[in-house]
Amino acid sequence: MKFLNSGKVKDIYEIDGDTILFKFSDRVSAYDVKFKQDIPQKGEVLCKFAEFWFEKLSVPNHFVRRESDNEIVVKKMKMLPIECVVRGYFYGSLVSRWKNGKVVVPDGTDTTLAAKLPHPIFDPSTKSEHDISIDKVKALEMNLVTDEQYNWLEKNSIEIYKKMAEIADGVGFILADLKLEFGILNGKITLGDSIGPDEYRLWLKDNYKIGKMQEAYDKQLLRDWLTVNGYQKQFDDARNVGQEPIAPEIPKEIISKMTERYIIAYEKLAGKTL
Numbered sequence: 001m002k003f004l005n006s007g008k009v010k011d012i013y014e015i016d017g018d019t020i021l022f023k024f025s026d027r028v029s030a031y032d033v034k035f036k037q038d039i040p041q042k043g044e045v046l047c048k049f050a051e052f053w054f055e056k057l058s059v060p061n062h063f064v065r066r067e068s069d070n071e072i073v074v075k076k077m078k079m080l081p082i083e084c085v086v087r088g089y090f091y092g093s094l095v096s097r098w099k100n101g102k103v104v105v106p107d108g109t110d111t112t113l114a115a116k117l118p119h120p121i122f123d124p125s126t127k128s129e130h131d132i133s134i135d136k137v138k139a140l141e142m143n144l145v146t147d148e149q150y151n152w153l154e155k156n157s158i159e160i161y162k163k164m165a166e167i168a169d170g171v172g173f174i175l176a177d178l179k180l181e182f183g184i185l186n187g188k189i190t191l192g193d194s195i196g197p198d199e200y201r202l203w204l205k206d207n208y209k210i211g212k213m214q215e216a217y218d219k220q221l222l223r224d225w226l227t228v229n230g231y232q233k234q235f236d237d238a239r240n241v242g243q244e245p246i247a248p249e250i251p252k253e254i255i256s257k258m259t260e261r262y263i264i265a266y267e268k269l270a271g272k273t274l
């Protein structure tokens with residue numbers, strides 16, 4: 001097998017001309033800082049989530065089979081250079097872009113932080129190192145996709161979001177937003193990449209409060225610990241003087257609680273044990 005690429009979380013290998021292998025690691029990052037320690041079973045959860053969603057969603061996708069606890073085999077595709085982001089809530093980069101007048105929100109949008117949008121919106125970005133948000137005009141101008149492809153991606157991404165949000169809602173979670181990637185397989189647009197906690201924000205319904213920052217269910221423990229101990233500020237300070245932030249050692253109990261949360265999220269959403 002030929003090694004192709006190593007992302008923040010997965011390592012990618014070429015099996016043959018038609019298929020590639022995604023190996024999900026236990027690596028974790030927060031506030032764009034990579035930690036030295038692993039979160040046991042995180043890779044397994046991400047892997048089984050990918051299997052679950054690809055089987056659950058009725059849209060054509062690249063999934064072939066799960067190879068092991070942390071590997072899946074997928075069909076090799078030519079990826080479309082656009083990240084298909086769907087947002088159901090007024091949150092994340094949408095808020096700052098709206099404040100800067102860079103994006104319009106649907107009529108009737110409540111612009112309180114974390115308010116539910118009147119309807120889910122398609123809010124794509126480029127697939128470059130630092131994702132730049134784009135709209136249809138820009139996507140066509142940049143020749144990323146055709147007019148017809150854009151319309152297909154918009155419609156289908158929103159449909160996928162709605163279906164996933166409904167499943168999440170049924171088990172006590174809010175699916176705030178979602179990022180999908182598509183490619184071309186045998187001439188048809190096909191859902192690719194991975195779908196799991198790294199591709200969406202999941203909030204616990206019981207903790208949801210409009211007007212405040214919401215914590216992602218799986219990352220909450222780590223981020224809280226970093227914030228309480230002043231590391232978030234240290235990271236910002238380091239970056240402000242052009243230095244790479246240094247990752248602190250995560251306490252063992254935080255690590256084991258994170259593993260637990262990843263597993264709980266999987267077991268609730270997938271409706272089966274890991």
Ligand SMILES: Nc1ncnc2c1ncn2[C@@H]1O[C@H](COP(=O)(O)OP(=O)(O)OP(=O)(O)O)[C@@H](O)[C@H]1O
Nearest residue numbers: 006007008009010062074075076077079181192193
């Ligand atoms: N079926 C496929 N065929 C070919 N390439 C694919 C397929 N599915 C996904 N990809 C591409 O493989 C790459 C996956 O990389 P990965 O997500 O691990 O890291 P990354 O995108 O480089 O960085 P990050 O960790 O920030 O996501 C992406 O460029 C994605 O578009």
Ligand SMILES: [Mg+2]
Nearest residue numbers: 007008193194
């Ligand atoms: Mg990626």
